Amino acid sequence: MGKVDKGSVDISVEEVIALADREWRVMGVIEADRAGLVDDLWSELTGAAAEGLTPRQLLGGDIRGFVRDLAAGAGVRRVSYEFRRLFLTAFAGALPGLVLAWILLWERPLPLEPNLWLLTSQYLAFALLVLVGALVAVRWGMRGTAVIGRTVSRMALLVPLAGALATPVVMGLAALVDYSTALPAVAIEAAIVAAALGEAIVLARRWALAPALGPARAEASGVA
Structure with a gap:
């Protein structure tokens, strides 16, 4: 069709x-x-x-x-999807957490025998900080926008799910290039994550606005 x-x-x-x-x-x-x-x-x-x-x-x-x-x-x-404003506001809210994570995690040299559990907990803590920052920024920065509260709640569900699905893909790609920190490899990995999170935000917004749009018609047999 x-x-x-x-x-x-x-x-x-x-x-x-x-x-x-x-x-x-x-x-x-x-x-x-x-x-x-x-x-x-x-x-x-x-x-x-x-x-x-x-x-x-x-x-x-x-x-x-x-x-x-x-x-x-x-x-x-x-109804207005306002995707551009939504993306920019979410990024602005996530930016402080991203900068802090870069300084504290990636700019510091790893110890010769890193503690895996400590590193994992640190990554999770910064991921949570980035997520909360994005959600708070959208909730308050776009207050007054149609169903923004419902959009934020959908984002809180879908964005972590998208991140969890993208992580094994990125890890697999990183393993293929021997965990290279070269700019092209890092850029591709970042693009995969950004695409997954961006799609999650789009789906969250569409989901939040679905009641205003009403159900889609699969066929017109009931219309006359």
């Missing part, structure tokens, strides 16, 4: 409605306005079908572009 918007492949009315609903959810269109758009589009498509026109003949080749333009032209109400 991800490719039905390309080429000359026929697409059913139900598939168009499902595709449109997904696009409008991504745009942040609230449930009530999305339902109105669905009703209007359903009426147009079924009316055209009665006259022998297919959805593609009526809407053209770029159906995704059409439904996005339709929503923009209708002046629908939208």
Whole structure:
């Protein structure tokens, strides 16, 4: 279904409605306005079908572009994801912990026989400090933003999970390069962690806003 918007492949009315609903959810269109758009589009498509026109003949080749333009032209109400502000605020809150961890952990030479449990507890303590800093910054720096409290609670769940999933990948990569501290190796490892944490923040925000967006329609059989 991800490719039905390309080429000359026929697409059913139900598939168009499902595709449109997904696009409008991504745009942040609230449930009530999305339902109105669905009703209007359903009426147009079924009316055209009665006259022998297919959805593609009526809407053209770029159906995704059409439904996005339709929503923009209708002046629908939208919830704001504010991903850019969310990322910047979380990073600002995490930065003091990151700097402190760099100074106290990575800038100090390791002893000849390091205590594994002590090092592990130190890493966990600084990871917790970074997480708490990010959460506090988002909660207070974005106060007044829609469902920011719910966003923070979702971040508190998903960000540590993402970090836990990314850690074995990074450790495996580090082992492959013999734990090199060369800039390219460190940059790749940092990028993996940043991507995992960034995706966790995106999912947390989408999860928090899901009630405002309402459920997605898998098909249009109940719309008329």
